[in-house]
Amino acid sequence: MPGNDDWNVIWFVGAGPGDPELITVRGKALLDRADLLVYAGSLVNPALVAASPAAEKVDSWGMQLDAIVSLMAERAMQGKTVVRLHSGDPALYGSIVEQIAELERRDLAVRIVPGVSSVFAAAAALGTEFTPKGVSDTLIITRPAGKTLETDSIAALSQFPATMAFFLGSGHFAEITAKLSCPRDMPAVVVYHASWPDQTIISGTVADIAEKARDAGITRSALLIVGRAVRGTESGYARSHLYS
Numbered sequence: 417m418p419g420n421d422d423w424n425v426i427w428f429v430g431a432g433p434g435d436p437e438l439i440t441v442r443g444k445a446l447l448d449r450a451d452l453l454v455y456a457g458s459l460v461n462p463a464l465v466a467a468s469p470a471a472e473k474v475d476s477w478g479m480q481l482d483a484i485v486s487l488m489a490e491r492a493m494q495g496k497t498v499v500r501l502h503s504g505d506p507a508l509y510g511s512i513v514e515q516i517a518e519l520e521r522r523d524l525a526v527r528i529v530p531g532v533s534s535v536f537a538a539a540a541a542l543g544t545e546f547t548p549k550g551v552s553d554t555l556i557i558t559r560p561a562g563k564t565l566e567t568d569s570i571a572a573l574s575q576f577p578a579t580m581a582f583f584l585g586s587g588h589f590a591e592i593t594a595k596l597s598c599p600r601d602m603p604a605v606v607v608y609h610a611s612w613p614d615q616t617i618i619s620g621t622v623a624d625i626a627e628k629a630r631d632a633g634i635t636r637s638a639l640l641i642v643g644r645a646v647r648g649t650e651s652g653y654a655r656s657h658l659y660s
Contacts, residue, residue, distance in 0.1 A: 424524050426488050426498045428512055430505040430531015431455075435611035436463040438532045446529065447471075451496035454488060459503035459637075461612070468499070485518040492524055505533040508557065509583050535581045537610035538639050541617060543648050546579040550654030552645050554578035560585045560592050570595040579643035586638045589626035596622055596642065605646045608638040619646075 427446050432438035439447070447453065447464065450471040455464075457477030465473055472491075476484050484500075492498045502510045506528060516526045535557060539546055546555045556578045561568040562585075574580060574597040585592050589606065596602075600623040608616040620628045622642060629638065644651045 424492055426492055426500060426519055426524055426526050427529060428500045428502060428506050428510075428516075428526060429529045430507075430533075431460045431464055431501050431503050432532040433504055433534040433537035433611040434461050434609060435537070436461050436467065438537070438611060439464060440529060440531060443529045443531060446497070446499050447501070449497050450499040452488065452491040452498045453501060454484060454499070455501040456503050460501055464501065471499070481514060481518065485515060485522075489519060489522045489524055502531070503534070505531045508533050508535070509559065534607075534610045534639060535583075535641075538581070538605075538607040538641060541607055541610050541615055542605060542641075542646055544645055544651070546581075546641075546643070546645050548645055548651055548653035549656045551651045552577065552579045552643055556580045557583065559583045560588045560595075562588060568595075571597055574598050574642075579641065579645045582640040582642075585640055586629075586634060586636045589629050589640055592640060593622050593626050593642075598622060598642065602642060603644055603646050604640065604642045606632075606634060606638050606640050608632075608634050610639065 429443045429446055447468040450468045453465065453468045453471040454474045454476050457475050474487065488498050488500060506512045519526055547553055554576060556573050558570065558573055559565065559582060560570060570592060582592055600621065602622045604620055604622050604625040606618040606625060606629040618628050618632055
């Protein structure tokens with residue numbers, strides 16, 4: 417039987433960046449007892465889907481919003497434990513607000529379990545931090561214009577002395593780098609499938625990273641990170657006051 421907190425509740429759970437061991441303890445506990453698991457297609461590691469043994473499993477890839485919401489609402493009102501499993505952290509490009517709005521119209525509550533974003537898995541893969549002292553005090557997370565976004569603010573944002581992380585841009589690296597206001601020799605990396613077994617890191621500069629990624633065949637599921645911070649211990653950092 418579901419717990420009292422499951423009645424008329426939809427759980428939005430961040431699956432983490434890919435490695436199934438990087439889901440939170442709470443997220444894993446919900447997978448263990450889910451009656452319905454609606455997951456975000458190939459963006460979620462199949463091992464996590466398989467880790468929910470008793471659940472009815474539905475791949476939401478290609479489904480319309482109304483169909484997803486109706487399915488989750490129906491099961492929740494039956495007293496089932498419903499888990500909506502998003503990749504990374506659902507707060508970043510998870511399109512969850514529109515789902516939540518529709519669920520709330522049906523008098524259903526939503527609880528969100530955060531996850532490890534791929535942007536932080538990328539930093540781990542690079543062995544660095546995005547805000548080393550004397551290099552960058554700011555991390556800008558953004559995305560390029562595309563089919564679902566008419567215009568972007570890349571040119572303006574890149575005028576700040578910040579580390580920049582670009583989501584949803586694997587097919588637009590050349591367009592992104594052409595808009596950047598920073599020097600063409602600024603370090604840049606592309607991290608494909610951060611934390612997955614086939615994780616791949618391509619290193620370069622703003623001038624050549626798009627070509628390098630294209631030559632490596634990377635066209636999806638990758639992050640572009642721009643800034644001196646990607647060089648890690650070679651970034652020219654200053655010693656932190658924490659260790660002075």
